[in-house]
Amino acid sequence: MLRAGAPGASMTGALELPATSLRAWPPQPAPLRVVGGGREARRQMLGQMRGFWKEQNRVRRERIQAEVEAAQARQAEAHAYWDRHKATVKQQWATRTTGRGQTMVADIPEVAAQWHQDNGARSEDVSATADRKKGPYLWECPLGLGHEPWSATPKDRVLHGAGCPSCRQLIRLVDISTLAAQYCGPTPVSDMKYAAHERVPWTCRTWAVDPANGSWWPVEHHFEAVVKERALQADACRVCAGYVVDDTNSLHTWFPEIADELDDPDADACRLPTTRHNVPRRQAAGEESGGVYATFPWRCRRGHCWEATILNRVQGGGCPSCSLSGISKEQVRLVAELAGLIPLVPPGPTDPRLPDDLPDFSSHQLVVPPQHKPDHWRYKAVEVDAVFQLAVGTRIGVEYDGAFHHSIKRRDRRQYENEKGQVLVAAGLLDLLVHVRLGDLPPLETAQALAVPVPERSTAYQQACAAAAAIEARFPGSVPGLDAYLVGGHSRRQDQADAFIVALWGELRPPRRRPARTQPRRLRPLKETPPHNDSLLTPAGAPYRNPDRPKEILRDYSCACGNPRLFTAVQAQVTSGNTKSCRCLQRQAKRQWRAPPVPRGDSSGA
Structure with missing residues (x-):
């Protein structure tokens, strides 16, 4: 790639190319159309760049196929000529009138016409059956293709009908101009066969996008490929096709924030693609294969480790421990209130984003043993919003079922929600699963689940009261202090919920x-409205828009005070009564007599 600096640097440091050298590049593509910013904008730019590369590969592939077909047509014409030449020579030899040893090369006109002038003897003096004992002679190709003279015995030329060996292998890589322009091998392009099995270097000139500003830059893709595959199979640039990674399409160039989280010392982010998701078929079929997904180890800035494919990361997948998916702020507020009544079981390692004295209200991931996991379940880990340890030694889970995500209109979850409680209880992970269900949600039909319906607009305190009362009714004496909490009439732990929300979401x-x-x-339509009842103004024309402020509708009026000049005012102000005259009432009010003001000293003494 034509770029100065280390791999992954911005393309603004690309080498300055002279204007004449840009003729070797395809026309510069149109500017990119990007909506938004951040990683999504880079994904859009990367997709448009790949689309341009794909189109360029398609054009080159069609051009290569056309050039190969044209070269093969010329090869077929040469083969047809020498086939006719062979038949003619054999016919002339078979119909000769002289003896075998008396026939000279000159007696075979088709062969004699190719006799080279640098031969030491004349064609009339050389026998048509002369072999290598008398030495081969030079011959020149009659097709005028610029082939070098070749040596052969008259016997081979006459008896066997041998022709120009260069015409038998006529096509060279130089005949395929599209590939010849990209060829960088050590063998001269004029000597390289177009169907050679050699792996040689190539250079593809194209345009790439700078992810920093979305501009196009001329670049060179360097790769190796077999000549035959490029010519006969029309294989295009391997970098443009995504098989080879360089600075123009690497993970480090386009998503450096993801590359910084790569936790594999043997993996080079500058040579990793941005779309790897599956392992190669041969590797997947091997005995030591870890599966069909090409996962890599990652470590977030908070120290969490996990595995995921590059494609999952590029499409938005992040650290599962830091992820807020499956956690809602309403759920946090409910769990915080219940944690003040029932001991809360921590979900696992403390999130480093939380202060030391703040409980962790995150969800739990309960791993179901294989013997208890239903076959149609996709994952072995089940998410439970909160887990509490009751005083009677019972372990319960609490689920916050919102009216939107758990409604039947969005997705029917009843089967999974019924199975969820049954599986967790059967596996010994919980003794009961409590569902706090908001709004008009369908009931649950299982003995291992306790449904607590609450109004959709209920507060966290009201939800906690209903859930705690239902738990106390199922397990008497398990919620100490419930009566005082119900009598209090207000929430107690919302300050902790707010602190947890700010720590994870950054804002309440x-x-x-x-x-x-x-x-x-849309502008308001021009509509005539009458003046106010107390107004002295009478409309003198149709309403029209203010040229300086199109939203404002003006109208000309005549005043009943006798002013001959028309008065322009805002029609809405005249209709509402804010403007009642041509300012004559204002001037009249100023001329009215007013009592003199009372001195300050007299008013204070009174």
Whole structure:
């Protein structure tokens, strides 16, 4: 790639190319169309760059196929000529009138016409059956293709009909101009056969996108490929096709924040693609294969380790321990309130984002043993919003079922929710699963689950009261202090819930973003409205828009005070009564007599 600096550096440091050298590059593509920013914008730019490369490969592939077909047509014409030449020579030899040893090369006109002038003897003096004992002679190709003279015995030329050996292997790589322009092998391109099995270097000139600013830069892709595969199979640039990774399409170039989290010392992010998801078929079929997915180890900035494919990371997958998927702020507030009444079981290692004195209200991942896992379940780990340890030695789980995500309109979860409690209880992971269900959700039909319906607009305190009361009714004496909590009438642990939300989300509530206007604002129609009942103004024309402020509708009026000049005012102000005259009432009010003001000293003394 034509770039200065270390791999993965910005393309703004690309080498300055002279204007004449750009003629070897295809035309520069149109500017990119990118919506948004960040990783999503880079994915869009990467997709458009790949689309351009794919189109360039398609054009080159069609051009290579056309050039190969044209070269093969010329080869077929040469073969046809020498086949006719062979038949003619054999016919002339068979119909000769002289004896075998008396026939000279000149007696065979087709062969004599190819006699080279540098031969030491004349064709009339050389026998048509002369072999190698008398030495081979030089011959020149009659097709005028620029072939060098070749040596052969008259016997081979006449008796066997041998022709120009260069015409039998006519096609060279130089005849395929598209490949010849990319060829960088040590053998001269004019000597390289187009169907050779040699692996040689190639250079593809194309355009790449700088992920920093989305601009196009001329680059060179360097790769190796077999000549025959490129010519006969029309294989295009291996870098453009994604089989070879360099600075233009590497993970380090496009997603450096993901490359920094790679936790494999043997993996070079500068040579890793951005789309790897599956292992090669041969590797997947091997005995030591770990599966069909090409996973890599990752470590986030908080020290969490996990495995995922590069494609999953590029498409938005992140650290599962830091992920907020499956956790809602309403769930956190409910769990925080219940944690003040029932001992909360920590979900696992403490999240480093949380302060030391703050409980972890995250969800639990309970691993179901294989013998208890249903066959149609995809994952062996089951997420439970919270787990509590009751005073009576019972372990229960609490699920927050929101009215939106758990409704039948979105997806029917009833079978999974019923099986979830049964499987967790049968596996000995829980003794009961409590579902706090908001709104009008369908009931659960299993003895291992306890459904607690609450109104959709209920607060965290109301939800905690209903859940704690249901748990106390199922396990008497398991929720100490419940009566005092119910009498209190207010929540107690929302400060901890707010601190947890701020630590994980960064803010309690995201700012409400006004949707971007996709269409221009519609102006109000021009409609005539009458003046106010107390107004002195009478319309003197139709309403019209203010040229400086199109949203404002103006109208000309005549005033009853006798002013001959028309008065222009905002029609809405005249209709509402804010403007009642041509300012004559204002001037009249100023001329009215007013009592003199009372001195300050007199008013204070009074």
